[in-house]
Amino acid sequence: MSERRPPTIKTVAARAGVGRTTVSRVLNGSELVSSEARTRVLEAIKELNYVPNSVARGLVTNRTEAVALVIPESESRLGSEPFFAALIRGVSGVLTETRTQLQLVLVRDESERDQLTSSIAARRVDGVLLVSVRAQERLAAMLEEMGLPTVLAGRRGEDERLSYVTSDNLGGATEAVAHLLRRGRGRVATITGSLDMDVGHTRLAGWRRAHEQAGLRADESLVEAGDFSEQGGRRAMRSLLERAPGLDAVFAASDLMAVGALAELRRRGRRVPDDVAVVGFEDSVLARHTNPPLSTVRQPVEEVGRTMARILLSEIAEADPERQQLTLPTELVVRDSS
Amino acid sequence: MSERRPPTIKTVAARAGVGRTTVSRVLNGSELVSSEARTRVLEAIKELNYVPNSVARGLVTNRTEAVALVIPESESRLGSEPFFAALIRGVSGVLTETRTQLQLVLVRDESERDQLTSSIAARRVDGVLLVSVRAQERLAAMLEEMGLPTVLAGRRGEDERLSYVTSDNLGGATEAVAHLLRRGRGRVATITGSLDMDVGHTRLAGWRRAHEQAGLRADESLVEAGDFSEQGGRRAMRSLLERAPGLDAVFAASDLMAVGALAELRRRGRRVPDDVAVVGFEDSVLARHTNPPLSTVRQPVEEVGRTMARILLSEIAEADPERQQLTLPTELVVRDSS
DNA sequence: CCGCGCGTTGGGAACGTTCCCACCCGGCGA
DNA sequence: TCGCCGGGTGGGAACGTTCCCAACGCGCGG
Numbered sequence: 201m202s203e204r205r206p207p208t209i210k211t212v213a214a215r216a217g218v219g220r221t222t223v224s225r226v227l228n229g230s231e232l233v234s235s236e237a238r239t240r241v242l243e244a245i246k247e248l249n250y251v252p253n254s255v256a257r258g259l260v261t262n263r264t265e266a267v268a269l270v271i272p273e274s275e276s277r278l279g280s281e282p283f284f285a286a287l288i289r290g291v292s293g294v295l296t297e298t299r300t301q302l303q304l305v306l307v308r309d310e311s312e313r314d315q316l317t318s319s320i321a322a323r324r325v326d327g328v329l330l331v332s333v334r335a336q337e338r339l340a341a342m343l344e345e346m347g348l349p350t351v352l353a354g355r356r357g358e359d360e361r362l363s364y365v366t367s368d369n370l371g372g373a374t375e376a377v378a379h380l381l382r383r384g385r386g387r388v389a390t391i392t393g394s395l396d397m398d399v400g401h402t403r404l405a406g407w408r409r410a411h412e413q414a415g416l417r418a419d420e421s422l423v424e425a426g427d428f429s430e431q432g433g434r435r436a437m438r439s440l441l442e443r444a445p446g447l448d449a450v451f452a453a454s455d456l457m458a459v460g461a462l463a464e465l466r467r468r469g470r471r472v473p474d475d476v477a478v479v480g481f482e483d484s485v486l487a488r489h490t491n492p493p494l495s496t497v498r499q500p501v502e503e504v505g506r507t508m509a510r511i512l513l514s515e516i517a518e519a520d521p522e523r524q525q526l527t528l529p530t531e532l533v534v535r536d537s538s
Numbered sequence: 539m540s541e542r543r544p545p546t547i548k549t550v551a552a553r554a555g556v557g558r559t560t561v562s563r564v565l566n567g568s569e570l571v572s573s574e575a576r577t578r579v580l581e582a583i584k585e586l587n588y589v590p591n592s593v594a595r596g597l598v599t600n601r602t603e604a605v606a607l608v609i610p611e612s613e614s615r616l617g618s619e620p621f622f623a624a625l626i627r628g629v630s631g632v633l634t635e636t637r638t639q640l641q642l643v644l645v646r647d648e649s650e651r652d653q654l655t656s657s658i659a660a661r662r663v664d665g666v667l668l669v670s671v672r673a674q675e676r677l678a679a680m681l682e683e684m685g686l687p688t689v690l691a692g693r694r695g696e697d698e699r700l701s702y703v704t705s706d707n708l709g710g711a712t713e714a715v716a717h718l719l720r721r722g723r724g725r726v727a728t729i730t731g732s733l734d735m736d737v738g739h740t741r742l743a744g745w746r747r748a749h750e751q752a753g754l755r756a757d758e759s760l761v762e763a764g765d766f767s768e769q770g771g772r773r774a775m776r777s778l779l780e781r782a783p784g785l786d787a788v789f790a791a792s793d794l795m796a797v798g799a800l801a802e803l804r805r806r807g808r809r810v811p812d813d814v815a816v817v818g819f820e821d822s823v824l825a826r827h828t829n830p831p832l833s834t835v836r837q838p839v840e841e842v843g844r845t846m847a848r849i850l851l852s853e854i855a856e857a858d859p860e861r862q863q864l865t866l867p868t869e870l871v872v873r874d875s876s
Numbered sequence: 877c878c879g880c881g882c883g884t885t886g887g888g889a890a891c892g893t894t895c896c897c898a899c900c901c902g903g904c905g906a
Numbered sequence: 907t908c909g910c911c912g913g914g915t916g917g918g919a920a921c922g923t924t925c926c927c928a929a930c931g932c933g934c935g936g
Binding site for chain 1: 544587589590591592593594596597602604607611620622623626627630631634637639640641642643644646650653656657659660661662797823824827828829
């Protein structure tokens, strides 16, 4: 049994007694082929177990039928994995419907980012999904310049020009803080995310806006910068407690930071929610399993992924697509920590 | 500014005043080119910002420089996401070193599996990584038959013929149960994983072996089948408590099931670890955040991913590779639940 | 009865690369 | 001086597909 080469379109054509072109037409669903020829071709395809070589096809169509999902690994390492898992699930679901491949790219550092650049230039993908971009993301700028279809999860800033999908960070944060204020908490602190990311910024803006809407003056000394990590949450909680021992609630811009905050509060003997109420953001699996279970803002992560994929596909399909920028609603989930 | 086509090897050749072949030789690091020609070519490449079209290259080399990582979504939905995240991280790390692309494939059901089949037949990838295979996994059988390089995470059974990497499920489970027995627990129950998967089977075997090694007879009525899910763990715990109210320890074949078991124990007013000790398997993020923190068996998941990738790459590179089957060591992590 | 048009068909060229092979040229040994 | 050898080079073919265009046959109207 020697190494058999897989059948090509020529083999099929010969078998069906037609020309290459006719087979190609059948494959691509053209109308211009007699039903007789069509059935003969389909038979031959089945008999030979023929599958068109997508690489060869890609060469002439200049399409790869693949998109890249780029995730900075620094983020995924921070343990917000459930976020990425849900996002991937959403993206993947939509892509498989259209038989588009998903190329997953974890970038660890600058050198890998450059490599990605050349991989994109090598026409390996038809479009790019970019996650958790910082304000000055070189890659996004480059994609924009190249004119390669691109959709961001989140935006670089308020004046974003690329297409993006984000959850309602402003609304969600506002609701969370308003909820704390409504429950009679008078000194609501906040632990922010990285402030060089729009999410970080916007959730902080929500904290401010909730105060404003309640007719209160937000006390800026109750703001402590975090970095979305558990460790960062713990550290931030510590300095908040030192600086403002009288605080009676904390809004953390991520569940993970809330977990860190909970740990620190417990260490200091503050009871949650009796002494200090805590609300997170994301509704990751973690939130259900903390002690006490964490109140948090649920993001429609999977839906964000689905939407991103749909937008990207349409940008790839259309000649001159217009940018789409969507904000999906969040939902406050009240558990026992507030 | 009209739509500019990217430069091809011909453009570069013309610019450098050499033939296509010489450029190709420089690109592929051939020795047979004068240093003078080489520098001229490299200059031209830089000036034109040329990147070889990988699709065209793939057509003639019959290589795509990409591998697929196939994950059954039913599993990932079960919340063992951290597992997949770590695995992906490991795989990705090794792949980027060799500039190999990672194609992520989430299969939800049989139809998507068939689609995957044809995508593989369409020569889109050079090899496949397959995660959490059931005993009779059609896909694995198909890959084996096609002769496409394949590496499994875990094995289908003890007589696996494909290459695989797995963590030491037998050793880890044995150690966990031995630890419980050593602490004087006399009636150690176990909640198994899905028994149509080798992991499920083998961890149960570890439970038996620990008893054996301690010179005890394992009481088979203390075995309850689970399915790796939290819900399954809860249900299993319930029937165990009804059937054997005197049990004083539980070894769950996954952290998630352990979490379910903890919830059920709490509901019934059993104290952990005072009344009943609990040990899980996996050391996911969850384990650190349960109440009380969960003792568990740590798997070197990221290392499993790295190893899988390395084996796959070598199988792709070599003409007639021999199968590699590796078992990586686990480690018992004792926290407060035991 | 001829020509036109339309539905159908298939061959040639092109996509951008690699590989095979033939060629060129200079040096060196006979 | 001639032939041979070997390093360096480049053109042609091939990879498997799609698209363009020419051609075919048939029916129908003039």
